[in-house]
Amino acid sequence: MPRAATTSDVFNAIAEPRRREILDLLALGAERDVTELVLKLGIPQPAVSKHLGVLRKVGAVAVHKAGQRRVYRLNPQTLKPVHDWIQHFERFWTDHLAGIKEAAEQTAKQRVARDRAASNSQPASKEQRHDR
16 A cells, blocks of 8 residues: 655654654744754754655644745644544553553562561571570
8 A cells, every 4th residue: 555645644744753853843932944953953954954845735834934044833733633643542551551550569569578578587686686
């Protein structure tokens, strides 16, 4: 089955890790131009511009001109379908983490009980016998 184009929807666009990195940087709240993103990401300008183009086509980022520069900002509303979809799995993670916590607490209780039993069954030290 052929893969959907990266510009067909936000899910395909954010499947690429570098594009998610760009969104992470823009999510910090500041608008950034391509030069800033190139410096932060450490990848060539043409690659950053290509990723921004994909994100712009799906509406995940908006761009405006500021003099000679093109400045990008996050358009978070476009990511809402991703958020809504991921919420279906929140119950799984909540239940999964609760299970891990319960198992860890049970293990800790067993360890404490084992340590108490071991300390009660050990013979008294010379000092303890001398005090008797």
